[in-house]
Amino acid sequence: MTSFENTWHSSPDACVTCTPRRLGLCGLLDSTSLAVLSVRSQHVRYKSGDEIALQGERSDRIGIISTGLVRVVLMTEDGEHHLLQLLKPGQIVGDPYRPENAFSWEAVISTEICWINRQTLEKLMHDHLQVHQAYLSVTARQLEDHRLWAAAMRGRNTLQRTAFWVVQQLSPVAEGSAEIIQIELSRRDLASLLDMTVETLCRSLHQLADRDAIALLAPDEIKVLNPTKLRFFARCGERRASEVLNSRADGKENPFCISRPPKRSHPLPKTANSRQNDLSGTGMRCV
Incomplete structure (x- = not known):
């Protein structure tokens, strides 16, 4: 209510x-x-x-x-x-x-x-x-x-999705150093957001702790011990692990770890306005 x-x-x-x-x-x-x-x-x-x-x-x-x-x-x-x-x-x-x-x-x-x-x-x-x-x-x-x-x-298993979520909570200011994260969501809500059960979420958090990427200080408090290792676990596999550390062209962190945009294989079709401009530049008129 x-x-x-x-x-x-x-x-x-x-x-x-x-x-x-x-x-x-x-x-x-x-x-x-x-x-x-x-x-x-x-x-x-x-x-x-x-x-x-x-x-x-x-x-x-x-x-x-x-x-x-x-x-x-x-x-x-x-x-x-x-x-x-x-x-x-x-x-x-x-x-x-x-x-x-x-x-x-x-x-x-x-x-x-x-x-x-x-x-x-x-x-x-x-x-x-x-x-x-x-x-x-x-x-x-x-x-x-x-x-x-x-x-x-997509393409991430439960451990990787959990690590990815923790990465999203990191402050850009504290990049590369230990940071304490307060979890405002309930375990049920966080598990739903990450598309897993509460039991799987708890298991994934403990796996990250066992691998010294994070420390579980309290049910609603996490300490990130090794951001680089955490980012490694957040990827879709070891072959793509290096992409985690990539930055965007503007030098800012890519929040969703999305790789560079693809190059267009065919030119964009011209709009009516662009065709009008092309013809006006040659002295021709659209009729």
């Missing part, structure tokens, strides 16, 4: 101090669009475990995560719960353009959501093009993150 601790309307001043002010949808808005958005939104604070939006409920609003962590859950017809994705501050909860929610969104820890109803969102996107562009950009990025996570899980 959903229970919220506090509900309050937002204000321009509150948005200035909001955690995701420079993240997600809000971070893509200028001061004018943000001011309009802030006075038409409503903040709700949820406790850990609260149901933010339920699968099958009417869908008529979206929420911007201000603080906390949200899990996206799918319940199957036979009653099984599958954790599909984790959402962080700046990301969006809900889909206002469906008649009902296809998934459930639940608070993993204490979470604050900035809600906007469908009518307000549509008017904002109509009156402010930047709001429309920001909404499309953020939803596309969330879909991309989900696809990359699904791709990263």
Whole structure:
């Protein structure tokens, strides 16, 4: 059952101090669009475990995560719960353009959501093009993150998936040194996210500990002893182990350990505009 601790309307001043002010949808808005958005939104604070939006409920609003962590859950017809994705501050909860929610969104820890109803969102996107562009950009990025996570899980066994998840929790600042990780998810949720049973998850964590990659300090606390060894175990096999240490062309860490993009074997087809430009450059006209 959903229970919220506090509900309050937002204000321009509150948005200035909001955690995701420079993240997600809000971070893509200028001061004018943000001011309009802030006075038409409503903040709700949820406790850990609260149901933010339920699968099958009417869908008529979206929420911007201000603080906390949200899990996206799918319940199957036979009653099984599958954790599909984790959402962080700046990301969006809900889909206002469906008649009902296809998934459930639940608070993993204490979470604050900035809600906007469908009518307000549509008017904002109509009156402010930047709001429309920001909404499309953020939803596309969330879909991309989900696809990359699904791709990263393919070809990895349970030990490798567990090691991969731990790698994702490492802070770039502490790269190469020991780091303590607090596990905010329950063992059941983490096992569901990694597509394994709780027993298999526990066994995989102990295997990584036995190989001196991590140390299990507490049920919700892990110490990474050897990040390089952990990254080795996170790959799909020894032949690809060296790829783990590869960096992207911009020098930043590749969060999903995806290799370099392939080269196109055939040129892209020209659009109508590009054909028009080619003809104008030769003095010819399109007829």
